[in-house]
Amino acid sequence: MATLVFTAIGTLLGGPVGGAIGALAGRQVDALILGGGRGREGPRLAELAVTTSSYGIPIPRHFGRMRAAGQIIWATDLVEHRNTQGGGKGQPSVTQYIYSASFAVALSSRPIMGVGRIWADGKLLRGAAGDMKVAGSFRLHPGTADQAPDPLLASAEAAGRCPAYTGLAYAVFEDLQLADFGNRLPALTFEVLADDGELTLSALVDPVIENVDAAVPLGGVDGLSMDGALIDSLAALDPLYPVDCDACDEQLTIRPDRRQPTAIALPEAATSTERDDFGGNAGFARKRAPEAEQPVAMLRYYDVDRDYQPGAQRAGGRPAPGQPRSIELPAALSALVARRLIDGAAKRTHWARQTISWRVTQIDPAVRPGATVSLPGHPGLWRVREWEWRSHGVDLTLVRLAPDSAGSTSADPGRAVTAPDRPLGPTALAACELPWDGHAATPVPLVMAMATSSESGWTGAALFAEQADGSLHPLGPSGRRRAIIGTAVTALPPASPLLFDRKGFVDVTLVGDDGTLPDATMQQLATGANRAVLGEEIIQFGSAAKLQDGSWRLSGLLRGRGGTEHAVGSHAEGDRFILLDGAGTPVDAARLALSPAGRLAAIGLADPAPVLAAVQLRGIGWRPPSPVHARCNKLGNGDRLITWVRRARGAWAWADGIDTPPREQAERYDVVFAEGPQVFARWETDRPELLLGAELAGSLLAQAPQGTIRIVQRGDRAPSLPLALPLT
Template sequence: MATLIFSAIGTAIGGPLGGAIGALIGRQVDTAIIGSGSREGARLKELSVTTSSYGSALARHFGQMRVAGSIIWATDLVEHSDTQGGGKGRPSTTSYSYSASFAVALASRPIAGIGRIWADGNLLRGASGDLKTSGTLRIYTGGGDQAADPLLVAAEGEGLCPAYRGTAYAVFENLQLGDFGNRLPALTFEVLGGETALNLAQITEGVIEGITADVPLDDMLGLSCEGPLADILAQINAVVPVDCDVSGDILTIRSGEASSPALLRAATTSAPDDGFAPQSGVARKRLPAQENPPELLRYYDVDRDYQPGLQRVLGRPAPGQPDTIELPVAATAASARAMIEAATRRGRWAQQTLSWRTAEIDPAIRPGALVQVPGQPGLWRVNEWEWRSSGIELTLWRSPPGGSATVVSSDAGRILPPVDAALGATELVAFEVPWDGTGSSDAPLVLAAAGSVAPGWSGAALFLDGGDGQLQPVGSTGRSRNVIGHALSALGAGSPHLLDRANRVEIALTAADQSLVNVTGNQLAMGANRALLGEEIIQFARATPLGEGRWRLEGLLRGRGGTEQSIDSHLSGEPFVLLDGGPTLVDGALVGQNPLATVAAVGAGDAEPASVPIRCRGLTQRPLFPVRPRVEPLADGSLQLGWTRRARGAWAWLDAVETPLHEESEQYDVFVGPPETPVAMWTLSTNALTIPAATAASLAAAHPGAPVMVRQRGSYSVSQPLLLTHLD
């Protein structure tokens, strides 16, 4: 309160500087009146991050803990460049990414393994051991026979790289840094020591010779020991009382909660009153309450991803600033609450003291031991032991009665942990699409749609295989999954001119958590819900969910984008891709006209690349076949043929505007018979042909019923044929 008052007065008199001075004076007044809280033990680290400092201590970890570690070896950042485009006068785009290799020391004793890994607060490695970012992770548990890491050996030289036996460390090789701003992220590791139940003997083992320390630490799930052993023992003793015995050949540390406490002999009388106790040898007192009682416990909460937690004892706070116990252990909120409740309860009962003089030496009666006192209720703990001429003088503190502690529940609080979703394997569909009329159509428009069953899939790198087995990088997918799947039934044939109300198709999406939506007629006319089914582009107005990722599509527009030739060629199991979902464009200049080209994708969850052929080859540069066939027999027996051309990329019929050509020249082939082996053919530059009467009669006589068809010849390919008539 004084801080607020003096800060307001200082601001009114001297502005911001006066406010700062007033706040400083007020804080001193508050401290003098209220006091300042003290701490027991080293301050807990607020989830420190990985650093690299010479001389820094490497802690020993027991149970499960979240630690930062220390970088002991690293390479420079490695730059990777990826150039796309640049063919046929088009500008090229170069993107850069970076990776790094480094090693992080985690513990100065062997461990059982590593659990999760956090990078900048997000999961880099999940609980199942999956790495969320591209790279390789190798874990060395610190065994006495572990070999040196091959990457470190290759970099430093044979015989110059230690194996770090006795030290647990992790090696990252070619860790991609794009998700972390192209820098090394701040890492923390979940270290699993392998101990199922902690015991003080595990902590003292190998540090002190000639010691027995069998003290269960039941409420602790993990513990970090950094610095002198005496410090960690003092911190543990604040919440778990221990009993030390040095009467034998070795130091023995036992639990202070003895199951069979020793019984004191009767008090020894003394002639004069020596100040320790009256002549009876017994004096009972009640000490005043502590000025700063321990009421707070800071720890690492395992239910909050090892974030520091704070538990306070039940009841009305004591006057003054409470003492805070800093305990470097991992525990649940309930266990931490139980520990601070027990510690505070012991402190309150210890206000009852008893001075007791005895004439016999009993090895079981030593500082820290629990004893029974004749004629006194409950158990007492030996706090001081002194041998004097009048006898052995014991100072005893009352121990809380067993079974009377109130069980208090506790809650760790709410946390929004990073999602630990499985990566899953990549599923891929690659295909050509029609030219939309924008930009250049000199190269095929190849799209790659990638997805996965797992919601945690985070994208994949794309490669092009020209048929020789060499993978050429062509970019990467986004982190979002495309909506892909496969047909559960074969779609029947329909008309490309009318809304298909008769046919329907069932599909199964790869990811059952994805969905499709219904659209209105206006939205359908604007191109909504476009999808590739097999090699036909369709649109659908209604999508009915059938459960478990299955959908029924109805209200179809067929043969969109010049794919009418595939209307009657559907099969069950053919791929489905929602084109509205943003598939990734692959550089068509690299694909070219290579019929052997395939597209491959490699994600973080893929053991092998997912490689697929490119469907709908030639669709981008193939001219659309003509429409509106016209046949008119003339009076002299000749045959007048006509048709209307269409153009790639000109999907809207504009009034009072001629359809653009989008080819180097206008050219058609009119032929009689099958397209592969025509019996007669004419090449034209106009959309009309008159077959003379004699020619028509000769062809009809030699090939009765033969089809007469026309196709447009484009700059890169020829269109599918249009049937004009049959000879008769």
Template sequence: MATIVLTALGTIFGGPLGAVLGAAAGSQIDSALIGKSSRQGPRLKDLSITTSSYGSAVPRYYGHMRAAGTIIWATDLIEHSATSGGGKSSPSVTTYSYTSSFAVALSSRPIQGIGRVWADGKLLRGTYGDLKVGGALRVYTGQHDQGVDPLIAAAEGSTTCPAFRGLAYAVFEDLQLADFGNRIPSLSFEIFADEDALSLGSALDGLIDSVDADVPLDGITGFACEGALDETLAQFQPLFPMLCDAGGDRLTITRERLQVNPIALGEPAVAQGKGEFGATTGFSHSRQAGNNSLPGVLRYYDTALDYQPGTQRAPGKPASGQPRTVEVPAAISAQNAFQLIASANRGAGWAQETLQWRCGELHPSVAPGTVVTVPGRPGLWRVTEWEWRETGVELLLKRLAPDIQGILPASASGQSSTAPDLVSGPTALHAFELPWDGNGSSDLSVTYVAAGSASSGWSGAALYADHGDGALIRLGATGRMRRTIGTAQTVLPSASPLMLDRQSTLTVHLAGTDLALTGTTTRQLAMGANRALVGQEIIQFLNAESMGDGNWRLSGLWRGCGGTEFAISTHAAGEPFVLLDGNAVALDATLVGKADGTQIAALGLGDTTAVYSPIWCRGIALRPLSPVHPKVHVHADGSLELGWTRRARGAWLWQDGIEVPLQEETELYQITFGDQTHTAGMWESPFPKLTLDSATRAALNSALPNGRYTVRQKGKYALSKPLLLASAA
């Protein structure tokens, strides 16, 4: 019996490809390719495994897909070391990092480019082409005129280095491996192979001569083709039933024919011969029992889950036993996948109802694949087989599912933890010193760095010291945590450091719009909450009000904290703002050095050039705090007595009833009398007071009528800022 099977597989191999397959009999092809319900095409592969096996096949990719790739060239791991510390204050620490360079084959047909890249499941390259770790990436699209990669050519020799023409591949150069256990990670790539709508013809293009396979693969974003052609066709047959015509000079593959108007068959012809079906009616009706043979589950690569495997089930009452699963190595959205498996399930279910129909006279347009109607039976039927006999033309008809387009409910991919795609933005950097807080050594000046970025994808930056000679000295790294930093948008007005300033406000712009400041209570303020460095002054703020776009208004200000009252009147717009929350990075003092003009530089993944910051409040940790509470008394004999109260480094809080340790080798003060250009007198006193007789006082007043008396505390390393005691009188 001559059977025309309504699949691409049987007709292809029985037609033009029959010679390639050894001219196998048509019935054997039918049984091998579509007769067994267990054959569903290639299984979905694990996208997280990058292979490097010699001789392994490199698939062909169409549309948008995600592929693991095959490593085709690699160097040994390269070790890098960096030593920090080693001064008298800390031991030296040597850290090691590793990089590697390698090439990964992507597709055995040309592609247009790649998108995201995943390494061990984490995003390595974002949508905008940014690498999340250090290194460089070059992509070769597999064109037949592509040149050799310079890195591979340098390692293998320009005369023997292949260009891998016709093979799309990617080259990683000096990829940082610290985030991947210092090994080459398992990679997968988002491949963009075609931008046009996909069809079966694109898979057959260049593989078969004289073929017309314009079968749209609606709903499919991309697919993989690996291995024999019959597997490529078999994977789509359950979802996209195809018809083939090999009768002409070309092989033509089309979707199932759906004429505009079905053809009406005539009344059935009765045959009285022995063994004939429908002896009295001319037809025979049957319906296959059971639903386990129907495609009920579709496994695919879900586009909403970064191309990870997804599953959709056909709607309806579940059948007993294990449902038939169709695996398609194609990228599909959840809704389209649900529509495809629902359509395939319905079509196969309705096709279980069959008719054997005998025609005494057949319409000339009726042939296998034709849609017909039959007298006395509802719905549409498709001719799947025919046989010409003396008693008439015997047709095998299968019931077609009614069209319910648009009636199916919506479906979703479900929730999944996909890798966030955060761009590493430019680095914002502030370097500064702080007054000594009484902890640790009083002889050490520590430089701190607070770094961040406007982007939440910022992954840190390397830090360097620039002493002004052009050389950069490695200091370490900022870490991945973004600090709460910004710039002052308004000028902070002068105010008294002796009371809470409830009148003045300060507007600051934080480095990121997602960064935030919070208010506090007066009790917490007294315990040191909400300290911030603004320029060279340390303030505390009681209230923080968001103004949008990263701008914050601070009010309830406590000024001149930590002995920085000297900077109250030195503010300007654009000066740095740093929240002193203890998260700043302390740098090695021996590497930072003490040279004037030293700057701190940072270089991160989002920086095209190094970002520099001067060291604000340089030397403040070693400078004594200026004296306070000036006292002036003129005695009856005309002598002048000057007095003051000392303060000590490390004393952020004023303790009542006890004397704070001086933290200097000796207690000594320098008192001067002069103006901005001249000094008429200078004295030193080991006590917080000084007495001048009337004659000395008169001579000083005569020499500089506008002169002033100031006092500084002399410390081990520096003089304090001056305190105004009195003017000439």
């Protein structure tokens, strides 16, 4: 009877939905709908849904801060991008195909404030700072009433056929690169920022019902999703946030289920002579719910500390009798809040199993559904759940209130593997050409792009060759492996390339604080360990010690490696340091040769402008190493016999008893006598020696007393650097 009365009042005030909420009036009526009704199920908690595109699927309403999937409402076909590398002389070409797509995703059927992180296949696509981890642009339309159509959608559709989707919050991805997702549209979830401040029940109720006061704070709820009827969401919230619904006045009032400062003391129960009335001469009847009643035992929710992954908290204490049930709340909570909510719900459910029917004859307006009362002869506090006016008095149905106690102080959210949100960081770039290693499969020249960043979240960069007119020619991606590069903060002193340098050292600062340099034994150095480019010299270091200022001191050096002995005395502060540890990306040198400057460029997601780097050791792969061990022997007749030892490209190992092959089509040398830029004599020979007559030698020394003999080996593609020898 009371249910019918309050349903009629609610319908008058708020329409059909108001009628449904009016049926909740007081704890006595709303128990069947919000508390323990078994014929109704609220929204269910599922694993994080993935982005779908199904006609007729409702778009949820999001409140607070929530992680949710969306509905794809518009998309283009995949766009194919072709990238060809290699294809130079004697080298096969490699063609890579990557794809991008543009699409729009509906997020919320009510306006939102913004979007935080975005996950794609479980990995971060967009960080909390708004940085995209994958190439592509992102735009958000918050769902306001005055939002304009998206320019991409408007340009792709016919004129006048693109809606603005007012009232619908949606995101647009333009040219999103799909290489990281198997060249397909990934499963997306969004951190939706719908409201700021504490969430209240008014945010849920006000848009649906007019003339209602529902200022019920939902303490601890960071976010909430609704994809069904309002009554279903209220049913899911009621066990955790119990409310009183009062439709006795002109306005429907939903207020927190709380006690008055002082309980109302009821008089002694009034007796009844009616046979069908409860209590008889006692005037009251005490009942206890059967043990088959389902006690509340567990809460499932979305855990904010685990990137909104589903979590569960169980009620503490001794399990109540009966088959336990769990509450599934599609809300974002912390583990501690969830534990306190389920503990409170379990305790209220346990104590509310005690009910008592009490008859009074005095009408007190304060004794209405939701009021807290005390009874003579019965301990504890009770709440009025139902009342009914009858001819012999007012029949009250009371439920026992749980005594006050401290809530849970700790809870464990469990462990979860969450996607790290690392900043991308700007790109740092270095480039060098490597000496030929002697293997036929190794391209010549081998130019390596060494890209890295100071931040571990860096995802690579696109590489380009700078052209003479300043334009950039694409070379492909750099990859995500970070190279070890840095800058010398001291000048490496000169040393002999023939001896192990035990005294010299150089301090270098690496790009990124997490970069490390290893030590190496003499045996490891002999096999090529710890090679590095410093300026125009290749060195090897045996010891790497990190200093207090974060720089590294390299000592125990082998100098002039790979035919770079000419650069042992050319070092200065600021020399570029590149560790040759197998990192880096080989680039097509034929495309790089189009640029006279020979510079490479890199553009990463966090780079506002291209990062440029000149190629160090340019040409070292083409030219033979300069000859060594030159001697000028004065014969008895005054003639000079000049001899030297040739070296060959790729012949870096010392093989005893075997002459080094020339690695060129012919063995040829250019020999000059010069002083400074002036050349006084020139010779050509196909043997590593030259005989000068006594008269010619004396004439040359007379013309240029400080002149030197300079020996250059001719290569098929480039000459070697000169070897200088004084003519004595």
